[in-house]
Each structure stands twice: as structure tokens, then as C-alpha cells.
Amino acid sequence: MTQRFQYLNEQKNCLRLTHQLLDQADVDGLLRCLNRHLQHSPLPFPCSILLDNPRQGPMLYQLQQDNVSPLDDEMLLQNGPLRIVEATQSTLHLSQDEYQQRYPALFQQTTEQPFNDALIIPILNHRRLLGYCELRRADAGRFDADDEAYAELVGESLGVALEHLQARLSLGLEQNQLCEERDDFHVLVNVTNAVITERSVESLVEKIAHEIHCYFGINAISVCLPDTDPSLLNLYNAFFTQPGKAQRSHKRIAAEHSICLSVLESGEIQLCELDEQDPRAHNETQLFGFWPAATQQLCLIPIKFAGQVLGVLKLAQADSGCFKGSRLQLLAQIAERTAIAVDNARAYQEINRLKDNLVRENHYLSEQVESLSHQQFDEIIGASRSIKDVLKQVEIVARTDCSVLLLGETGTGKEVFARAIHRLSPRSSKRMIKMNCAAMPAGLMESDLFGHEKGAFTGASKERMGRFEMAHHSSLFLDEVGDMPLELQPKLLRVLQEQEFERVGGNRLINVDVRLIAATNRDLQKMVVDKEFRSDLFYRLNVFPIRLPALSERRDDIPHLAKFFVSRACQHMGRNIDSIPAPVLRRLQELDWPGNIRELQNVIERAVLLSSGHALQLPPELEEDDSAEREFLKVNSRPVLTATTRNHDEDDEYQRIVSVLQETNGIVAGPRGAAHKLGLKRTTLLSRMKRLGIDKDAVLE
Numbered sequence: 001m002t003q004r005f006q007y008l009n010e011q012k013n014c015l016r017l018t019h020q021l022l023d024q025a026d027v028d029g030l031l032r033c034l035n036r037h038l039q040h041s042p043l044p045f046p047c048s049i050l051l052d053n054p055r056q057g058p059m060l061y062q063l064q065q066d067n068v069s070p071l072d073d074e075m076l077l078q079n080g081p082l083r084i085v086e087a088t089q090s091t092l093h094l095s096q097d098e099y100q101q102r103y104p105a106l107f108q109q110t111t112e113q114p115f116n117d118a119l120i121i122p123i124l125n126h127r128r129l130l131g132y133c134e135l136r137r138a139d140a141g142r143f144d145a146d147d148e149a150y151a152e153l154v155g156e157s158l159g160v161a162l163e164h165l166q167a168r169l170s171l172g173l174e175q176n177q178l179c180e181e182r183d184d185f186h187v188l189v190n191v192t193n194a195v196i197t198e199r200s201v202e203s204l205v206e207k208i209a210h211e212i213h214c215y216f217g218i219n220a221i222s223v224c225l226p227d228t229d230p231s232l233l234n235l236y237n238a239f240f241t242q243p244g245k246a247q248r249s250h251k252r253i254a255a256e257h258s259i260c261l262s263v264l265e266s267g268e269i270q271l272c273e274l275d276e277q278d279p280r281a282h283n284e285t286q287l288f289g290f291w292p293a294a295t296q297q298l299c300l301i302p303i304k305f306a307g308q309v310l311g312v313l314k315l316a317q318a319d320s321g322c323f324k325g326s327r328l329q330l331l332a333q334i335a336e337r338t339a340i341a342v343d344n345a346r347a348y349q350e351i352n353r354l355k356d357n358l359v360r361e362n363h364y365l366s367e368q369v370e371s372l373s374h375q376q377f378d379e380i381i382g383a384s385r386s387i388k389d390v391l392k393q394v395e396i397v398a399r400t401d402c403s404v405l406l407l408g409e410t411g412t413g414k415e416v417f418a419r420a421i422h423r424l425s426p427r428s429s430k431r432m433i434k435m436n437c438a439a440m441p442a443g444l445m446e447s448d449l450f451g452h453e454k455g456a457f458t459g460a461s462k463e464r465m466g467r468f469e470m471a472h473h474s475s476l477f478l479d480e481v482g483d484m485p486l487e488l489q490p491k492l493l494r495v496l497q498e499q500e501f502e503r504v505g506g507n508r509l510i511n512v513d514v515r516l517i518a519a520t521n522r523d524l525q526k527m528v529v530d531k532e533f534r535s536d537l538f539y540r541l542n543v544f545p546i547r548l549p550a551l552s553e554r555r556d557d558i559p560h561l562a563k564f565f566v567s568r569a570c571q572h573m574g575r576n577i578d579s580i581p582a583p584v585l586r587r588l589q590e591l592d593w594p595g596n597i598r599e600l601q602n603v604i605e606r607a608v609l610l611s612s613g614h615a616l617q618l619p620p621e622l623e624e625d626d627s628a629e630r631e632f633l634k635v636n637s638r639p640v641l642t643a644t645t646r647n648h649d650e651d652d653e654y655q656r657i658v659s660v661l662q663e664t665n666g667i668v669a670g671p672r673g674a675a676h677k678l679g680l681k682r683t684t685l686l687s688r689m690k691r692l693g694i695d696k697d698a699v700l701e
């Protein structure tokens, strides 16, 4: 074979080797491919590769019984031939003895079988050293110049292939990183989108848990938020016992000794290694009622917003790889987004609570403004002895904190006096809160009075403040207290005695300072005997009873009240009535008024409406009784009879009335009057006279 032919042949071999090497996906493949090639080349000796990676340090790849075993002992490799090859960028030719002498440690570590001669060829790419490859021959021969030349060609092929491989690997790496970044970004966008519109904590947790579960494969996700009661924490859990299907729960747990509390306080991420023997793991199981199989790690990440720790994102997982490096960073970013949403949800809850309170306060206020406007700001009309006695009692009791029980028939002014007591009391700067026990359905009364926590009963979607809380530092007027359900009475008694209570569905004691004014038109004492009212509550309410007299017991006040109501009604209706004739006032004083002042007020309003002139006229129903009224109306709606239109019976009646009138000298009313003699009521007689066309003056002529 001519030298030229041999040269061309070697070039061809190396070109083929280069192609084969370029097809390899990794360094292991390169090493295997190279050794296969060498077996059929002019240098049929085992070859190893050392790569000098500037970031990770040198790495030696050797083929041992067809297995590639990398060696990354940096000290050992740095102290080998690497640095001299780097400095000279040329082949190093060493006998075994020389090798052993110069690099004893590396020799010992890498020499399984003795060798005779070694060639160390630099792998260069554009004069940059990528590493070297090392050929060792165990036979008696030594490498000559031709061997060196061929080995250097192999080194060049390796340089090209390694450069290519590195470019491919880093491209793949970059691509992977890009994909990872894209996915991370995606999950963050998903979390942001999921939480941005969420206003309830429950659905917020559900959505975040879903994203975390899908992306990280984590099966137990909780969000822990502080409770209004500092000794408790709220734990919102989502557990994926089946892929993609969450079991949700909400628990209030004791804050003391819980891992969440330490994260809330420190604001630092906490990782806990647990196994089922660990008492903390046991504790977690108790809290969750669920323990994800083989859980080894708990990761607790603070949910921080504007420097404040709002809660904790708690994750339990078997694969601790989730809670490291970039994965942990991503979870922390999810916690940041969660914080914005938690803050929004809290703000929304607070706004809603305030709005509800405002609506309720407004409602109470308008209830009260309405009643105030009817009362000319609680003006109490009355100069009778009985009402003066009541006013004295009101003055005495108003300045104390003592409970007051207002007793009296309906419409006697119990609410008016309750307002007067509150207005004269040191609590008058706050408005009085009122509740009518008869108007409130029994089932709603407890939560209306004491408020409720969210979820306390079906439909309790929000926490709500009750009237007792609203009446803090003020007075609570319980109207119709006799209608309070028996089962609620002990709770009322407790507030009156201890000034503390719990909301419905809550276990937090709420302290209030409330002055109670109760009223009833029922006979509470009898109710106690009949076991319809608790005696202990009765005695507690009855500390200062004030009995309001019925209107029939204070007839002297009727003219004052009538004038007051007439002027007020005229104002409202735009009427001008400036006198109440004496007979009208007298008539008003005669009546029984079972509905008391309220009834009087209604009658006057009606009279104002019906009166045609400037003097008040009574409405027809104010006749002595209903039959008289009917008669009056009947008679008045018919034409007056004359001698020609009267029938026989009517004629008889005409004669009888005329003769009695003549006997009584025209007097109709009174014991000697015609009505009495005929056994008729005065008004009935007057109606009949009108109907029959009898003129009492004409009868006497």
C-alpha cells in the first residue's frame, strides 16, 4: 500500500467516524462509537474520554465491560495530564512508568489492567480545549509517529462531534427550560385568572387547589386563615382522593401548637419531614380527617400581602422533590397570587358585612324615624294625675341602667314612654334599637336578637350582627315581650344577667352593655302561673314595672290629646280646622276607647278627613252603638216621610213620639227625656224623628 493510499484511507476512515460520532445523542454514545471504530482501525486499543466542562469541572468517561462509568473526582482529574495538554495543546506520549510517576493517584484510580504505552490526544475545537482522549496499549509495542498522526485525526473528529453534541444538548436544555418557564407561566396565569374574580374564600381555595393538584400532582392542599377568635384558625381543605376530584372541608382548629401558627407568626416557609409515626403527622391526620398515603413532607408557605401575613398555604406530599428549587419558588409565587385574592375576599366580606349592617341600621332607623315623625319627637301629651305619676317614675328610672317593664293595654303609649326613658338616659347619644317579639317569626328571633355566624344554619351565607350587638352602649326595646318563645327566654335571661352571649352557630362570647326596656299588654304574672313565661325572666324584667293607665282611666287628658291630634292631622292633610265643638269633646270623653290613644288618634284623623267646615265633626260611627249608627245611616239615606207618604205603622209611631215629646216638653235626652220614656237611645230617637219629619219645636206650638 502506497503511503498516499494509506493516508487517503485513514482520512476516509476518520470521515466515516466523524459521521458516526455526529449521530450520537450523548457522551456515552460517543465513547461506545469511538471504541467500536478503533477496534477496526490501525489503533485497536481501548480509549477513554475526558471532558473539561468549565461549569461542572472535568469528567472522565471510561468503558468498562461495555459499561460507561463516569468519574468526576475533580481533584484527581485536575492533577492528571489535563493541564499540560491544555497548555501545550499537543499529544502527550507516556509509558506506564512515566504515567505512574507523574500522575500516581490517577494511575491508581484508572488502571484496572496494566498497560505499556499511553497516548493522550487533545480534543480541540477552534483552538479551545474540550478535553482529551486517551489510548492505552497493553501489548509490548509502543505508539509511533503514524499512530500519533492517526490518533490526532480521531481527536479532531471527536472535537467536531463534541461541539455538535454540546450545541444540541444546550439547545435541548434551553428548549426544556423554555417549556418549563412557559408551563410555570401558564399555571400562574391560571391561578391569577381563577382567583381574580373569586370573592368567597371557599371557592378561592377550591380553584387554587385544583391548579396546584393538576400542575404539581399534590393531593392535599389547605389554606389556613386566622379566625376572629385569636385562639382559632380556619382551615379550608381540598383533598384529592381520586385524581381531579376534590373532597372539600372547612374546620376551625385550635391555633396553639399548630404548625400553621408558627408560619403565620414568622412569615417564613417551613418544610417538615413527617412519617406516620411522627406525632405531628398524627395531629395533622386528626385535623384533616384524612392523611394522603405515604405523605412525607409538609410544606407551609406564608400567604403575604403588603408585608402582612394573611394566611398559610399548606401542602402535603409524598414526593419531596416538589418542595425544592424552582418548584418551591413557583409555589411561593402561587401563594403571592393567592394573597391578593385572599385580601380581596376579606375586603369583600368586610364591605358586605358593613353594607349589611348599614342596611339593617337604616332599616331600624327608618322604622324609628317613621314612628318619631308620628309622635312629634316623642311629645307626651297628658296632664292627668295618673300620667303625671307615670312621668315621675320615668324620670327616676331613666338615669339608671335598670331594666324597665312597661305594662298597659294596647295603644296606651308603651313605646312612646320607652323612647322617653331612652331619651332621658345617659345612653341617649346612641339610637335605641327596637324589636317586636310578636311580629318576628319564632324561628328567626334568636338570630335576629343575637346574630349568627356564617353557615350557622341553611341560608346563613354570611355572618350577621344581632340587635343586642347593635344596642351596645344603648337601649334595646323589646316590645310584646310576652310573645318571646319559651325556649329563647333562658338566653335572654343570661344576657340580662351576664351581659354576654354567643351568636347562633358561634362559640365566641360577645360582651355587650345594653339597657333593656321591655313592654307587654299581656298579664305576665298569669303567664308565669300558666307556665307560659319563665318566672326567673319575669322577676328579672319586673325590677321596675311602670303601668300605663288606659285612656278610660284618664278621660281628663282626652281633650288635650284630641286637640293635639287634630292639629297634627290638619298639618299632614293640609286642612284648616280651628275648633272642636264642646259636644264633640264631651262625646269623645264619653266613649270607652278599648284601643286607647291609638284608637283616639285614628278616630280624630278620620274626623278631620270627613269634616267639611272649620269645626271638627265626628264621623257617624261615633254614635252610641253600632245599631244606632246603622239606624242613623238608614234613616238619613231615606227621604223624610210626610202625612201622605207614611204608612199605617209609621203613622202610629209618629203619633206616639209626638205625644211623648209634648209630655216631656220637647226634652229628648236625660232621665226625664222622651228617649228614656220611649225606651230608645237618644240618637235612635233623633234619627226616627228626622225620618218621620217630626220637628220638636213644632210639636210644642
Ligand SMILES: Nc1ncnc2c1ncn2[C@@H]1O[C@H](COP(=O)(O)OP(=O)(O)OP(=O)(O)O)[C@@H](O)[C@H]1O
Residues within 6 Å of the ligand: 374, 375, 379, 380, 381, 382, 408, 409, 410, 411, 412, 413, 414, 415, 416, 417, 479, 519, 520, 521, 597, 598, 601
Ligand atoms: N301620651 C301620648 N301623647 C301623644 N301621643 C301618644 C301618647 N301615648 C301614645 N301616643 C300615640 O299613640 C299611639 C300608640 O302608642 P304606642 O305605640 O306607644 O302604644 P303601645 O302601648 O306601645 O301600643 P301596643 O301595645 O299596641 O304596641 C302612637 O301613635 C303614639 O304616638
